[in-house]
Amino acid sequence: MDKAKLDDIETGLFLEALYQRYGYDFRHYAQASLNRRMHGITAAAGCRSVSELIPRLLHDESYLNELLSQLSVPVTEMFRDPEVFLTLRQKVLPVLATFPRVNIWQAGCATGEEIYSLAILLEEEGLLNRTQIYATDINDTALQIAEDGIFSTRLLDEYQRNYLAAGGKSNLADYCTDSKDFFRVHERFRRKIVFAHHNLVSDGVFCEVQLILCRNVLIYFDNILQKHVLELFHESLSRGGMLCLGTRESIRTVASERLFTVLDREAMIFHKTEQTSQ
Amino acid sequence: MTRTSRSKPIAKPQRSKIFEMVAIGCSAGGLDALRTILKALPADFSLPVIVVAHTPPDNSYLLPSLLGAVCKLPVSEAREREPALTGHVYVAPPNYHLLIEQHRHFALSVDDRVCYVRPAIDVLFAAAADVYGEFLAGVVLTGANSDGAEGIKAIKRRGGLTLVQDPKEAYADTMPQAAIDTGAVDQVLPLAALAERICGLSSNRPKL
Numbered sequence: 452m453d454k455a456k457l458d459d460i461e462t463g464l465f466l467e468a469l470y471q472r473y474g475y476d477f478r479h480y481a482q483a484s485l486n487r488r489m490h491g492i493t494a495a496a497g498c499r500s501v502s503e504l505i506p507r508l509l510h511d512e513s514y515l516n517e518l519l520s521q522l523s524v525p526v527t528e529m530f531r532d533p534e535v536f537l538t539l540r541q542k543v544l545p546v547l548a549t550f551p552r553v554n555i556w557q558a559g560c561a562t563g564e565e566i567y568s569l570a571i572l573l574e575e576e577g578l579l580n581r582t583q584i585y586a587t588d589i590n591d592t593a594l595q596i597a598e599d600g601i602f603s604t605r606l607l608d609e610y611q612r613n614y615l616a617a618g619g620k621s622n623l624a625d626y627c628t629d630s631k632d633f634f635r636v637h638e639r640f641r642r643k644i645v646f647a648h649h650n651l652v653s654d655g656v657f658c659e660v661q662l663i664l665c666r667n668v669l670i671y672f673d674n675i676l677q678k679h680v681l682e683l684f685h686e687s688l689s690r691g692g693m694l695c696l697g698t699r700e701s702i703r704t705v706a707s708e709r710l711f712t713v714l715d716r717e718a719m720i721f722h723k724t725e726q727t728s729q
Numbered sequence: 730m731t732r733t734s735r736s737k738p739i740a741k742p743q744r745s746k747i748f749e750m751v752a753i754g755c756s757a758g759g760l761d762a763l764r765t766i767l768k769a770l771p772a773d774f775s776l777p778v779i780v781v782a783h784t785p786p787d788n789s790y791l792l793p794s795l796l797g798a799v800c801k802l803p804v805s806e807a808r809e810r811e812p813a814l815t816g817h818v819y820v821a822p823p824n825y826h827l828l829i830e831q832h833r834h835f836a837l838s839v840d841d842r843v844c845y846v847r848p849a850i851d852v853l854f855a856a857a858a859d860v861y862g863e864f865l866a867g868v869v870l871t872g873a874n875s876d877g878a879e880g881i882k883a884i885k886r887r888g889g890l891t892l893v894q895d896p897k898e899a900y901a902d903t904m905p906q907a908a909i910d911t912g913a914v915d916q917v918l919p920l921a922a923l924a925e926r927i928c929g930l931s932s933n934r935p936k937l
Binding site: 455458481484488490524667699 | 808809810811822825826828829830831836837838839840841852855856858859860862886887
């Protein structure tokens with residue numbers, strides 16, 4: 452049997468063990484990225500093959516958190532794709548402004564850079580005070596970093612450029628307190644965001660929102676799981692609600708299911724479609 | 730029950746291998762090198778070609794049209810969940826790693842940079858090696874970092890063909906040299922010969 456097939460079998464067994472033992476279901480994650488991560492995890496654990504890791508997974512509960520952190524690698528930036536944030540500012544926030552109370556959900560917030568970016572936009576457009584933001588992830592380590600709101604100043608110059616390209620009206624530094632190596636997002640943003648553990652695979656609707664931000668999360672899911680999550684988003688959005696996905700994500704599924712209609716193709720922003728009776 | 734010995738899907742002896750995919754990686758100076766190679770591909774070239782080029786995010790939007798202008802095959806950005814079609818050239822989108830799934834559709838990731846870059850050649854080569862095995866040809870061109878070397882090893886491990894631009898004539902020799910230093914490279918060729926070699930990969934395929 453060729454090595455690639457053997458790897459697939461081992462990864463399948465590992466994911467089955469993870470699911471049956473702890474209830475975390477990665478069985479519908481897209482395989483190529485998952486394989487890459489599994490290689491990294493196997494090497495980091497000093498094992499020669501994925502199957503060697505299964506006993507540890509089953510018998511050592513303390514390993515779970517480490518594993519989850521490695522399986523869902525959080526990578527995010529402030530104002531990543533500034534043109535998307537510009538579109539959010541120009542096209543989406545004016546719609547949100549028509550609601551007396553605004554609820555926003557970021558699904559898969561990782562370490563929080565994007566949701567703080569959005570919170571800054573909301574403040575500049577005068578909406579933050581009447582907005583409640585929920586930011587969720589399955590990675591508790593990442594959630595803790597997000598909640599602290601403390602980031603390395605290493606990338607601050609790049610973030611400032613992105614911020615200005617996103618139509619920033621001031622200086623990013625005005626929204627943070629900084630020391631030499633770190634900056635912290637101001638408390639007035641942090642208190643507007645509830646960071647919570649939520650698993651898109653297994654957890655259901657937990658709030659009704661007008662905007663869902665979920666960028667570059669569905670790219671890690673296979674078609675079955677992608678469809679499941681889009682249905683969850685559809686259910687979680689109020690009438691006229693909007694969904695923002697990553698700029699290079701496939702909209703074929705979105706379109707074929709007729710759950711959403713395009714609001715802005717470049718920024719990958721969609722309107723919820725109201726279901727006609729079936 | 731008896732164990733049946735499975736015959737190999739493709740007969741190896743005498744006949745040369747029928748390749749199913751060409752993956753090309755380049756960095757500094759890569760645009761000119763890519764143009765030379767893609768220009769040489771005939772209109773009936775029968776394999777899909779995937780390109781990972783490290784370019785500043787803003788410029789890479791232009792890459793498909795810059796390459797399309799000199800290539801007889803259609804050139805487009807690789808799109809998530811879309812199949813890799815024969816006779817097409819695909820370019821990795823800026824700021825995403827490009828991978829390929831078992832069912833030969835593209836996948837993207839925003840995982841950490843590899844060798845300080847995203848998209849990384851290593852990521853594509855390793856994923857493509859898992860899918861295409863010995864029927865993959867990987868090509869490393871000019872570049873100023875060591876991305877691609879791990880990918881070349883992955884391709885070799887799965888029995889694929891590994892080709893590298895001669896560092897002596899490359900705009901930047903670090904990347905081809907790093908690939909060669911792995912000891913996993915089948916052939917080191919100047920650009921013109923490399924283009925010819927790649928064209929030859931499709932010639933055994935029966936024309937449909």
